[in-house]
Amino acid sequence: MLLEPFQKSAALSLGVELELQLVNTHDYDLAPYSDEMLRLMSKYELPGSVVPEMTSSMIEISTGVCHSSDQVLGQLSEIRDALIKSADRLNIAVVGGGTHPFQQWHERRIYDKPRFRELSDLYGYLSKQFTIFGQHVHIGCPDADSALLMLHRMSRYIPHFIALSASSPYVQGQDTQFDSARLNSVFAFPMSGRAPFTLSWEAFGQFFEKTTRTGVVKSMKDFYWDIRPKPEYGTIEIRVFDTPLTVERAAGLAGFVQSLASWFIHEQPFMPQEDDYMVYTYNRFQACRFGLDAVYVDPTTGEPIALREHIRLTLRQISDHARKLGASYGVHILGEDAELGTNDARWLRETQQRERLLAEVVRRASMRFRGRG
Template sequence: MRTSGQITGVRLAQTPSAQELRSRFERHSAFTVGVEEELLVCDPETLDLAPLAGELLRRLPQDRAFKGEMPAAQLELASPVAATVGEACAALLAARHEAADAAGGDAVLAAAGAHPFASGIGQLESGERYDAIQEEFAGVARRQLCFGLHVHVAVPGADRALAVFNALREHLPLLAALGANAPFYEGRDTGLASVRPKMCDLLPRQGVPPAVPSWEALADELAWGARSGVMADAAQWWWEARLHPRLGTVEVRVPDAQPTIGDAAALAAVVHCLVAWLAARADAGDLGEPAAGWRIGENRWSACRHGVTGRFADVRDGSARPTADVVRELLVDLAPFARDLGCSGELARAHHLVDHPPHERLRLAARDGGPRAAAAWLVRRFLTAD
């Protein structure tokens, strides 16, 4: 008998113990980085979403660079583990070209947080995992036409990684604001910088992640999720940042997918440097207690509504300033770490995202031709490096 709130039809994976989690985060010796992006697969004539990701995957090499996801019109690209953001994103640009070649005349590709005019209800892939999610989440699952940019950073030392994750939570709205790239939904301007967070919120375990006081606590949470049946495995710990239980990385999942690899590289550089900066502060004992989730959530809303043109509240004293000013100050703090990590050029481009926010550029592209013109602009930008 099926119990409400349970993912059924799949075998629940054994969850890792605290010792296993710790060992996965202890194995790193450098701040390596990996980048993943979720792409829109579109019809070449109408530019609407086209459920052809499975067909493209059959044409592409069977390796970790290309992956399928639950929406049938979504193709995921993943870089190899890299020493620098430049190296990771060069691999992604090559993968974009390879995917576009595989599409031929049957599809075109683009990147944004959401499609500008497609129906909000889409076709999903089948398979044991996805069928179970559809069974539990019903029509909500078909509304998960969300496209994100995910950045993994390895942090040498398990306890250091835990401290970095807890401190990172309060910075997530700044990353969301900087990468907000989805103002349109179902052919209308939503008035938001990005509608994607609200689409994601239809599912559980979204938004600002809870603080993690210890590895034992994280192991207990993952085990509870499995025992209760609400998660088939730890991969369904779907927050905007997480301690990846299998890869042993700090994973940031909050930015929207970006029109160009140059924009994606800028955001990845901010994440890479931010993690290294927080690690240095952890070593110096300079990180305070984790901030309250609801306070971070208020900044998350500002990022969703206004992007970098909004206001950002200090999560401790409540003072509020323009988000753009806070981001610019953060970029100055991160610059020395960019030199060490070999991504000064990519980090410098983040200033361009502050001055020319992705959501404003997309609105400008739609000024004369509406959301369809915005989709055409995204397709044209897909293979450009900058």
């Protein structure tokens, strides 16, 4: 099978997808209301799209093509407001976060869609365990080779993305001691992890042809990589973010990605190497486990540094680009959070310590998504 052509897109354009939880307002467990939500949401004229996800207690929203994090925030806010109105009519709530803190995976229902049924047949119980919630950020690239160069440069910053977005400390009612436990579920899938180190679309096409010839994959959708090319959009898609508790944080993270991409394009700060990946899995684990308290091993020097210090260094390096793109405010907030060691995982834990009831944590998280609390 041949790899589809890489479509043209505006460099540094943005698209954001958020996978969201639907919960009842009785005990704040997940509720299988995606069909009803989609029916109500179809009555609104909105940017982007609202679609089902793997199980029926999930829903995915996405922006259209945006050119700034402010535009991302505007579109996400408009969709969020419609979601809240629809959820209120159904007496349910919409919540962010990378995992639902106490849902039981075996109670989930696979959404009735051919691709989801096919995945359920292939992956068995993993499909229901995939009731996890992430933010995906697309960044436009001028051509295919530039996209692969961008992808491998971005890979150095996967720990930064994980730690700043981490919002999944609880699974099945237990504190996992991970800030982002969601990514442990992703790693169970055979085509997860990192993309192969190729810097030309021709070489990537040869890899794709080999894997499809074996029957291991049928399309680009079968790759669950942390970052993958999306040739049909002319973008790369970063997939490691937990869904934040607020759309404001989601937009700030998109602004961080866009500012990094601008730095890469205009200053060419480094050339990625295959050896960058020697510390990739370790750095990824550190960020999942410890969040902003992680250790980051610099791929170039091999020297360990506190991840929050490397985040602060990175934000200084991209500050001019953030300013020119209008992303300074959101990026500044992320910098303050790195300074304080504050992310959504910490908020969830502190709320649980105060309230002593995970259902109350979910209720309060639903209020945060609404823009309250």
